[in-house]
Amino acid sequence: xxxxxxxxxxxxxxxxxxxxxxxxxxxxxxxxxxxxxxxxxxxxxxxxxxxxxxxxxxxxxxxxxxxxxxxxxxxxxxx
Numbered sequence: 001x002x003x004x005x006x007x008x009x010x011x012x013x014x015x016x017x018x019x020x021x022x023x024x025x026x027x028x029x030x031x032x033x034x035x036x037x038x039x040x041x042x043x044x045x046x047x048x049x050x051x052x053x054x055x056x057x058x059x060x061x062x063x064x065x066x067x068x069x070x071x072x073x074x075x076x077x078x079x
Contacts, residue, residue, distance in 0.1 A: 020034070032073070034072065034073045035073075039065050044063055056076040058076045060075040
């Protein structure tokens with residue numbers, strides 16, 4: 001089963017939404033993005049791969065996962 005086939009989006013079985021945000025920090029020259037969802041390792045991996053395919057430079061990032069939830073955040077700028 002593919003990761004995106006496992007649950008109907010944007011809600012999981014407990015009614016939690018997948019939250020994605022990207023905010024531009026023009027004065028600092030980078031953007032800050034976050035993804036928060038149920039713990040779906042493939043989604044977290046694909047997010048980073050997509051940013052790399054778009055030739056974004058990720059210069060700081062982290063991920064945490066606990067009790068079935070995952071959170072990923074990164075600072076990036078275009079190459």
